[in-house]
Amino acid sequence: MEITVKEIDAPQFDYSSEDVVILPHNYQSDEGYEYHSTTISFYKYSRDKLDIKYFTEPEMLVEQRSGDWFGPLLFISSSALLQNPELVSIMCGVIANYVTDFFKSSDKPNIRLKVIHKETKTSKLTEISYEGGLEGLDKLEESINKVVSKSNKDE
Amino acid sequence: MNEKRVSYDEIHEAYCEFIDSCGKFSFYTRSIETQRQKVAECDNYLVAIKQYKSQAIEKNNEPVANQFFHMQCMIHALRSSLLMWIELKECSFENAWTHLVDAQEYTAIALRLNDYEGVRNLEARLKGAEQSLFPGWKIYNSPGFVETVGKCSVCHAPFSECDHVENEIYMGSLCQRIDRNIVRVDHFAFVENPRDRRCIITKTSDDDGNEIDYFTWEKTGKKVNNEEGHHVEGRMFCIPTLDVL
Numbered sequence A: 001m002e003i004t005v006k007e008i009d010a011p012q013f014d015y016s017s018e019d020v021v022i023l024p025h026n027y028q029s030d031e032g033y034e035y036h037s038t039t040i041s042f043y044k045y046s047r048d049k050l051d052i053k054y055f056t057e058p059e060m061l062v063e064q065r066s067g068d069w070f071g072p073l074l075f076i077s078s079s080a081l082l083q084n085p086e087l088v089s090i091m092c093g094v095i096a097n098y099v100t101d102f103f104k105s106s107d108k109p110n111i112r113l114k115v116i117h118k119e120t121k122t123s124k125l126t127e128i129s130y131e132g133g134l135e136g137l138d139k140l141e142e143s144i145n146k147v148v149s150k151s152n153k154d155e
Numbered sequence B: 001m002n003e004k005r006v007s008y009d010e011i012h013e014a015y016c017e018f019i020d021s022c023g024k025f026s027f028y029t030r031s032i033e034t035q036r037q038k039v040a041e042c043d044n045y046l047v048a049i050k051q052y053k054s055q056a057i058e059k060n061n062e063p064v065a066n067q068f069f070h071m072q073c074m075i076h077a078l079r080s081s082l083l084m085w086i087e088l089k090e091c092s093f094e095n096a097w098t099h100l101v102d103a104q105e106y107t108a109i110a111l112r113l114n115d116y117e118g119v120r121n122l123e124a125r126l127k128g129a130e131q132s133l134f135p136g137w138k139i140y141n142s143p144g145f146v147e148t149v150g151k152c153s154v155c156h157a158p159f160s161e162c163d164h165v166e167n168e169i170y171m172g173s174l175c176q177r178i179d180r181n182i183v184r185v186d187h188f189a190f191v192e193n194p195r196d197r198r199c200i201i202t203k204t205s206d207d208d209g210n211e212i213d214y215f216t217w218e219k220t221g222k223k224v225n226n227e228e229g230h231h232v233e234g235r236m237f238c239i240p241t242l243d244v245l
Helices: A039-046 A078-083 A087-102 A134-154 B008-023 B032-058 B062-089 B093-113 B117-133
Strands: A002-009 A020-023 A034-036 A052-054 A060-064 A073-077 A111-118 A124-132 B140-148 B182-191 B201-205 B210-213 B219-223
Touching: A002 A134, A020 A039, A034 A039, A039 A052, A039 A087, A073 A078, A073 A087, A078 A087, A078 A134, A087 A111, A087 A134, A111 A134, A124 A134, B008 B032, B008 B062, B032 B062, B062 B093, B062 B117, B093 B117
Parallel strands: A020 A052, A034 A060, A073 A111
Antiparallel strands: A002 A124, A020 A073, A060 B140, A111 A124, B140 B182, B201 B210, B210 B219
């Protein structure tokens, strides 16, 4: 399992939402958005369990023919977490359940997933990348919470 | 003319007997002729099972439609397994590999509905066949491309507009995105764990530039340019052909 955290300065991406938002992988572009191919099914599965929406309606999908599960790029702003402090925990639970259901009866895949956190009052984004099995998703949750509490302290 | 009514239990009992009979022909020493005969029987049986499934769908009976879908996948798995042995004995190794992967995928889909000893035994037999017939098969092709969203295989609506989720089973069929158009190929990669294990390497080359068949390790008679590294030829993408509707 591997978790990497990096900061991205993206002044042009001034966006906030009180929901979890599925971003296109090229969200810093102005047009031609492309989403991971898992996006639509994940959205349909999770919309009753989680406050989630698309950044834009997906029209083009990036299909990776690897056995790894490339999850959608998920965005959480600090204002969303103010509204619902349990959001990260719910989101990680939904991801775990979705992957379990999707790969029911098969070997559980390696998960590759990125979560972007934005401190609402700044242009700084933090990207948390996860690669590993289902069992490591609680560590992803911990890492996101660490990033969030650090952002809150820096504020 | 009186039509004979058959109960689900009777259909299931006959199906179990048929499945057992297929297993008796699914190994190397059975003759190609008897294996072909069994494949033909599977084809006929699939027609019958799909008719029963249609009746369940007409009655809006999803649990029974799904049970017939399970039977459909199991018969397909055994049919693909028989075809694998036939192709092996005819030295069509690429096709044998494809039938093995088909059999494994049908078994995995069948397991989504019912998990019991018989399916797990078939799964283990197929894994055993893979390990003994194609040992050390480690590199596969994994392309990445940009594509349109497509339609839902269950309801045929644009996939963004319906509620169906990929890989779930609805009223006796597996939900998939269909009618997708590839608009750009992004990359090709060699991976150990591909989405589609049919995407294999089929040819390579030796140090002297002789093209080598990856299955038989025989020279094909063709000379290739090795100046920029070893020549590799393979299947980059296979159009899905599993009968899961």
